[in-house]
Amino acid sequence: MTKQGPRPRRTNADLVESGHRGYFPGMPFIIDQTICRTDNVAVLVHDPASGETIAIDAPDAEAIAARLRERGWRLTAILNTHRHHDHVAGNAALKAATGCTIVGPAGEAEAIPAIDGAVGEGDTIAFGGTTIDVLETPGHTMGHIVYRIPSENLAFVGDVMFSLGCGRIVEGAAEAMWGSLAKLAALPRETIVYCGHDNTADNGRFAVTVEPHNIDLAARVAEVAALRRKGLPTTPTTIGQEQATNPFLRAGKRRLRRAIGMEDAEPAAVFAELRRRKDAFA
Numbered sequence: 441m442t443k444q445g446p447r448p449r450r451t452n453a454d455l456v457e458s459g460h461r462g463y464f465p466g467m468p469f470i471i472d473q474t475i476c477r478t479d480n481v482a483v484l485v486h487d488p489a490s491g492e493t494i495a496i497d498a499p500d501a502e503a504i505a506a507r508l509r510e511r512g513w514r515l516t517a518i519l520n521t522h523r524h525h526d527h528v529a530g531n532a533a534l535k536a537a538t539g540c541t542i543v544g545p546a547g548e549a550e551a552i553p554a555i556d557g558a559v560g561e562g563d564t565i566a567f568g569g570t571t572i573d574v575l576e577t578p579g580h581t582m583g584h585i586v587y588r589i590p591s592e593n594l595a596f597v598g599d600v601m602f603s604l605g606c607g608r609i610v611e612g613a614a615e616a617m618w619g620s621l622a623k624l625a626a627l628p629r630e631t632i633v634y635c636g637h638d639n640t641a642d643n644g645r646f647a648v649t650v651e652p653h654n655i656d657l658a659a660r661v662a663e664v665a666a667l668r669r670k671g672l673p674t675t676p677t678t679i680g681q682e683q684a685t686n687p688f689l690r691a692g693k694r695r696l697r698r699a700i701g702m703e704d705a706e707p708a709a710v711f712a713e714l715r716r717r718k719d720a721f722a
């Protein structure tokens with residue numbers, strides 16, 4: 441990897457364009473997204489220099505294998521974020537077909553099919569001349585982890601955060617989930633974020649009920665509708681974009697707290713209330 445100068449400032453239109461092409465100016469990797477199952481996103485990251493290709497989660501072996509064939513890439517590793525079936529279903533078949541290595545969260549390693557290596561907070565994984573960091577992000581599942589490539593400002597967040605939304609609290613307490621979202625919100629604003637599901641349009645319908653006067657949110661909802669009409673994915677997003685628009689990242693913001701009548705509440709309590717409302721939202 442060559443050392444880059446100051447990173448160009450990206451507009452949201454640049455992000456959308458780069459997301460579709462899978463190429464970001466100055467980044468040595470090519471990133472490919474395939475929507476499979478219902479709204480799972482299979483993400484492949486390819487390093488042309490080394491020939492390595494990693495999959496973030498493996499929702500569907502056939503869909504991923506087809507994409508690898510189309511691209512002419514050889515899968516070298518699967519990095520699982522958590523143990524849910526729609527993230528590990530393709531593990532065994534892809535490993536059998538490609539001989540790839542499978543890495544997954546130490547907190548739920550026994551539930552990750554065909555796993556070779558378990559990782560937790562602070563562990564690093566070598567990839568294409570750079571390093572992938574592991575962050576523990578409990579809440580959706582207690583063992584959930586996020587993979588981050590600091591050198592490229594990239595993060596793969598699984599089912600912790602979605603664009604305009606967040607994962608359901610399946611196992612953890614709301615406090616744990618809020619802590620994990622706060623950890624992601626503290627990453628650099630320009631961090632490019634790939635999520636485990638493309639459910640932005642659904643999330644947006646709820647988000648506007650929480651902050652009907654948030655103009656950044658309204659603009660994002662319109663953009664997402666336009667992308668959907670064209671049949672294009674609505675992610676990646678950025679931490680900065682989510683800080684401005686995602687109600688679940690905004691539980692500490694006075695404007696949001698006032699909008700839902702919880703001006704004096706702690707952020708974790710506001711987050712828990714938002715999650716309850718979303719769970720009950722039709």
Ligand SMILES: [Zn+2]
Pocket residue numbers: 522524527580599
């Ligand atoms: Zn999940």
